[in-house]
Amino acid sequence: MRYMFLIYTTETEMAKSSPEEMQKVQAGHLSVMADTSRKGILQGCDPLQSTATATTVRWRNGKAMTTDGPFAETKEQLAGYYILDCKDLDEAVQWAARIPTACGGDYGCVEIRPIREMSARPSFPETVRDHAGVGNG
């Protein structure tokens, strides 16, 4: 079963971390990526730019409204994701425990969500594929 791992961190704390800490986090991710791709279960992963770069589009009164930032002021921010194909939730939990959530390690969290598989997944036309970058991973 495919699970999405949503990595939440505290951006303000992240900003304070030292180069050594950053390196440790990066090494942690590289090791998870190496091990999961060796097992053939890594289906995607990416870090995200900070919420300062985020844009929200919402329908209001029949119009698409564009605003800056994420929807709400939350304590933790989405910072990246993994998609892994695991045997069951227990395996997913074990991988989640290895994903570095933030510098220093003791703040942030990983939310595991099973992916709801669509019964008939549409195949993307080539043009969409090229422009959206789907399948480039």
Next chain:
Amino acid sequence: MADPGPIVESIFRRESGRIIATLIRLAGSIDLAEEAMQEAFASALASWPEKGTPDNPAAWITTVAHNKLIDRARRERMQQEKQDCLLYEMEKRGSPPNASSNHIAMTYPDDRLRLMFTCCHPALNPEAQVALTLRTLGGLTTPEIARAFLVPEVTLAQRLVRAKRKIKDAQIPYEVPPRHLLAERLGPVQSVIYLVFNEGYIATAGDNLIRRDLCAEAIRLGRTLCELLPHEPENLGLLALMLLHDSRRNARINQQAELITLEEQDRSLWDQERINEGIGLVEKALRLKQIGPYQLQAAIAAVHAEAHSAAETDWRQIEALYRKLLLISPSSVVALNHAVAIAMSEGLEEGLTRIEQIGAAGELDEYYLFHAARADLLRRLAGVYCEILD
């Protein structure tokens, strides 16, 4: 033949946990397993009066339910005209059943243990863990569980549906966790069992008969846990603790349904068989030399149980045990109990000073036993001064 109802019902109570655990393994789904088991019990009611009760009723029910699962999978496959994963899974997992015989192999003693770990998976919330455990392993019906926990039946039914859906959608495994995760995953299983016991033992509201059932059920689950994982000392400690508490059942409530304190209980009403079993388990657990909170609490209960009268209680030993408990699982309630043990072993004034210190933190303001303990010590102290004056 006589009405088979009572026999079928007692088999349901005793064996349904074992049966459902096997069926879930075969079906790979709690819902399908429950449905098949219900149908099999209905078949039993219909056929036993005529053909007689089989030698091994639980095996009969399992076999019939297993056949129903296979029939269903076949039917679905024909309807959908495509490979049904259920049938495939069942053929992969189980041996072909023999409907006419009584000897379907119940060779998986681990099924119930698997189910316990699934029901008490940390990804489920504690209320759901309790409800699911009682429903599947305990064989209690949804209305019974709802009545025992004083929640509306609809709420409880929803809780069960959500939990089962999560097990399916998030693929919570039906497996005994590997050894390195066992310690971490046993904790929730033990606390669910103890919670079920306490719900039956401590609360005074609700239907008494069902509360008694909850205690019996918790003890039964505790026994299963010991049977399946006998080398985990906390499993033994938990079972001992429940047995020792339960041994006082008949002495702790008077005819007006009021609680009687340990000191004032008629100790001849204590269940000596349970006490002996409990003490035996505590000793066995302690010899494994991996101390834990259930073992310490059980040891404290055992010291009380060994005293023929309240005055003979070995408070020094109890004080030492609470001191250890305070080290490994500190809480203000444990600190309060430790202070009482100090009062009873070293001196009332010393104990009272401790209690006042604990009370100053304010955490126990709402805890009636704190005020009861303090009042009790003050009463005893007053008695001491009167004796001096006399």
